[in-house]
Amino acid sequence: xxxxxxxxxxxxxxxxxxxxxxxxxxxxxxxxxxxxxxxxxxxxxxxxxxxxxxxxxxxxxxxxxxxxxxxxxxxxxxxxxxxxxxxxxxxxxxxxxxxxxxxxxxxxxxxxxxxxxxxxxxxxxxxxxxxx
Amino acid sequence: xxxxxxxxxxxxxxxxxxxxxxxxxxxxxxxxxxxxxxxxxxxxxxxxxxxxxxxxxxxxxxxxxxxxxxxxxxxxxxxxxxxxxxxxxxxxxxxxxxxxxxxxxxxxxxxxxxxxxxxxxxxxxxxxxxxxxxxxxxxxxxxxxxxxxxxxxxxxxxxxxxxxxxxxxxxxxxxxxxx
Numbered sequence: 001x002x003x004x005x006x007x008x009x010x011x012x013x014x015x016x017x018x019x020x021x022x023x024x025x026x027x028x029x030x031x032x033x034x035x036x037x038x039x040x041x042x043x044x045x046x047x048x049x050x051x052x053x054x055x056x057x058x059x060x061x062x063x064x065x066x067x068x069x070x071x072x073x074x075x076x077x078x079x080x081x082x083x084x085x086x087x088x089x090x091x092x093x094x095x096x097x098x099x100x101x102x103x104x105x106x107x108x109x110x111x112x113x114x115x116x117x118x119x120x121x122x123x124x125x126x127x128x129x130x131x132x
Numbered sequence: 133x134x135x136x137x138x139x140x141x142x143x144x145x146x147x148x149x150x151x152x153x154x155x156x157x158x159x160x161x162x163x164x165x166x167x168x169x170x171x172x173x174x175x176x177x178x179x180x181x182x183x184x185x186x187x188x189x190x191x192x193x194x195x196x197x198x199x200x201x202x203x204x205x206x207x208x209x210x211x212x213x214x215x216x217x218x219x220x221x222x223x224x225x226x227x228x229x230x231x232x233x234x235x236x237x238x239x240x241x242x243x244x245x246x247x248x249x250x251x252x253x254x255x256x257x258x259x260x261x262x263x264x265x266x267x268x269x270x271x272x273x274x275x276x277x278x279x280x281x282x283x284x285x286x287x288x289x290x291x292x293x294x295x296x297x298x299x300x301x302x303x304x305x306x307x308x309x310x311x
Contacts, residue, residue, distance in 0.1 A: 007251045065229060066148055066167060068167050075271065076222055085275065088275065091272055
């Protein structure tokens with residue numbers, strides 16, 4: 001990605017997406033409170049369990065420093081013991097996880113014009129808030 | 133001497149205060165022990181860097197550019213199949229974050245915060261990640277070639293034993309033992 005494009009993206013996120021985030025947090029809180037308030041405890045527990053699993057996987061396999069350090073540790077071990085091929089396995093797992101994320105996002109965005117509808121809705125609300 | 137120590141302490145306290153107030157999880161060592169340790173390391177190294185850089189004319193954005201150059205060098209080091217260079221790459225990627233943690237406090241100390249810095253900072257992280265994964269990819273390519281070389285004597289001996297007579301297979305078996 002070129003620096004000019006990145007700069008535009010960054011400025012856009014700084015000035016516009018903050019509002020979108022606020023709106024999304026509001027929606028998220030409403031959704032969670034609805035799920036918690038339902039009498040069906042099974043659904044809410046399933047929802048929280050799935051959320052926890054996703055969060056832990058995302059925390060382990062991510063671009064964050066600890067995962068990078070873990071890979072560096074594996075490479076260090078491979079330098080000491082050349083017959084080890086651990087970094088290959090971790091790299092493939094990471095690749096698989098990224099593919100899963102990519103296709104799930106692709107599915108979510110393309111399904112029934114999800115992206116278009118949501119952006120329209122959010123921009124409408126932002127305009128309304130601005131007018132107020 | 134006392135002045136130097138007091139300014140160093142001041143910078144350190146400011147640095148800790150800013151980071152712990154913005155990212156409270158950095159101080160929770162029970163929940164994130166490794167993150168806690170790494171943040172401490174970066175904070176201490178970052179404070180030392182800021183303290184030293186304050187005595188020079190180096191701008192915060194120059195520090196960010198230096199970070200970008202270092203991660204590119206680290207990626208190249210990881211990609212070259214030489215033990216020493218791979219080790220250098222590992223060391224670079226382990227400690228390079230301290231530069232990323234030093235440019236912000238330096239800008240705040242000198243009142244040189246800017247939009248350019250705000251853009252450059254995440255961009256450097258993006259370049260860092262790209263260089264890291266590219267370096268790792270090329271490292272793995274070399275590693276797999278190395279693996280083929282390790283396994284190949286076994287394969288060649290095995291195939292030659294399959295397609296030769298009984299006597300020659302004994303010779304092959306002997307050579308296999310030697311391999």
